[in-house]
Amino acid sequence: MAHVNENYAKLPGSYLFSEIARRTAAYAEAHPEADLIKMGIGDVTRPLAPAVIAAMHAAVDDLASSETFHGYGPEQGYDFLREAIQQADFAARGVDIAVDEIFVSDGAKSDCGNIGDILSVNNKIAVCDPVYPVYVDTNAMAGRAGEYDEQAQGWSNIYYMPTTAENGFAPELPKEPVDVIYLCSPSNPTGTVLNAEQLKTWVDYANQQDAIIMFDAAYERFITEEGVPHSIYEVPGAKTCAIEFRSFSKTAGFTGARCGYTVVPHELVRDGQSLHDLWNRRQTTKFNGASYVIQRGAAAIYSEEGAAQVEETLDYYRKNAAVIKEGLEAAGFTVFGAVNSPYIWCQTPSGMGSWEFFDKLLTEANIITTPGAGFGPSGEGYVRLTAFGDAERTVLAMERIKNLMAGE
């Protein structure tokens, strides 16, 4: 008799975005004239860069002729892309990462989820609170989370590290031993960053404890301030304790095209085994490489022309982020993020719950946000806004909020 993975039954429903959709749909039905502005979901809206489009067209043409056809590619990604990544994302920042330490994939979500395959189920996991739910859910599925406590909104065997305005959004070192630590900088959802000194503390801790840091750098291209590492490998000692996830989704608009990569340094060894070799074995056995067409498109991001075009789009979003930050602050709100991130983490007006404030913005300003409580208990008292929308609509949203608050 076949049995299912018993851990799935422990998962609480994932209702955040469906509940947002439900409330939004109900409001829209009751108010068909409402002009809703979506600032909730972290999906991009700007087109791919022309250089990327050209490279994808050329790659599609390659597949149209037997002379230039590409069948199975390397599971780890084509060297034309891995070499471009190594040069631009690491060597150019003075970071020594080898080409074969870079594993190209169909996206960071897959890698963040699949990385657990190479780890023992007995590892103790530590995550920030609020947090990107994928880190928690994938570990719960693998049996590392213990039991879910509805009351506490957390898992019995996961170590939660609150990141709030009170501690400057910097997680404190754990007070009990943990084995695998997820850090996201710039953070989803808070939009805040960890500086070099803060990351150094974590790297030293992980090396001392033989822990592993899972470093999610999906939003690194939004960093504008000096002193904020774009890669954890800018921090001395990180290669013996950290795996880094990168994504082209927010960098270059690949949320629908699908491409990302993961760095696993050779120096990262636990139980006498190379994590690089384990991940290589996992990927060669359970993955057949990212699409040739998409890898060609991704490589074009690193051309001179492509890099300039991508930068233009990033500036578009960065400007939106600045507009939101300034608009909310002018309306009297306390906000975090935005400076190094497409996410703006806004404190709710005194005493208001995040779902209550979500409803207020929906019904009184026709703006859709994401309630912070959906990312964990410490997200209560905040909503998340994203800078990925249309520039004019973003300005309009801030005018509405200004008027809303002026009327209070």
Place this chain on the structure above:
Amino acid sequence: MAHVNENYAKLPGSYLFSEIARRTAAYAEAHPEADLIKMGIGDVTRPLAPAVIAAMHAAVDDLASSETFHGYGPEQGYDFLREAIQQADFAARGVDIAVDEIFVSDGAKSDCGNIGDILSVNNKIAVCDPVYPVYVDTNAMAGRAGEYDEQAQGWSNIYYMPTTAENGFAPELPKEPVDVIYLCSPSNPTGTVLNAEQLKTWVDYANQQDAIIMFDAAYERFITEEGVPHSIYEVPGAKTCAIEFRSFSKTAGFTGARCGYTVVPHELVRDGQSLHDLWNRRQTTKFNGASYVIQRGAAAIYSEEGAAQVEETLDYYRKNAAVIKEGLEAAGFTVFGAVNSPYIWCQTPSGMGSWEFFDKLLTEANIITTPGAGFGPSGEGYVRLTAFGDAERTVLAMERIKNLMAGE
């Protein structure tokens, strides 16, 4: 202290294709004048259908403008593709599969590997011998295989079902309880098929035992004979016991483009849980959908124009398979497969080991094959040839073999 998944250390080296490459390179270096014909690896060589190319170009153009841009798509695949699949691959054959039972992915290798996520580690696995290594290796990684026995070339906790000429390549029902059964028809590597009656025996067995059949139908488009199911769901009762994997790799040349799909029926329930819901949860948590561009290309396979073009390419490969079968038989060999498959499973001359015959074909006919022993102990005494090469070169290969055997 972080620990790694201890099961990876138990995996034997995966040396089949690297050993083939090593022997081939050594021969080529010693004989630079040799004109080698590759009939070893199962990768396609013909270009994508013009309709697929056109659809991919149009999809790339969609991503070039904000009006037609596609960001995150449904993790389960776009309805335009799922509906086309449902109609052409199931409804047209009288098989009742719902659109939401079809999960589009980046390929069957990923799905075959990842499906284990939703199953208990305590399930007992049954596989054919010889076998596509991914079924075995992924279960070994998950801890379901026990220990590897180098002498027996097998795992202590996997139930092996020999499929050889002696039993007509039809695995016998297990003599001890098993929970998850992998079946591949048309088979990789033997090229043989299970007919409707044989599959019915397995479906009845699985339903009676509450087992699950993992049915790999990646090569179904090569079936030419009547009475051979293209889908296990053509067999009554399969929807309560089977998951089916499909691939566009061999069907339509997507080995480099990457797309496939998996069917998980709503009726498939174990431990009181819907496998469909578990897989949906797995995919929404650990996957972000296949590339929009590639899904558009895959959908074009189902257009009238695309279907005709794909059929033309399949005929090209089918003709190669017939040429190989006839050529080998004319040279005095006993061969299997080919009729419903791009794979030809050729018995070695009397008493010759499969690596020995591999070497003979390499050095005396300059043809590269795959030794059957690489797919499991019961593959000893066979080599695999593939029909995915150039038509003229395939004819040339058979002439060489004819001459080789005539000279013996």
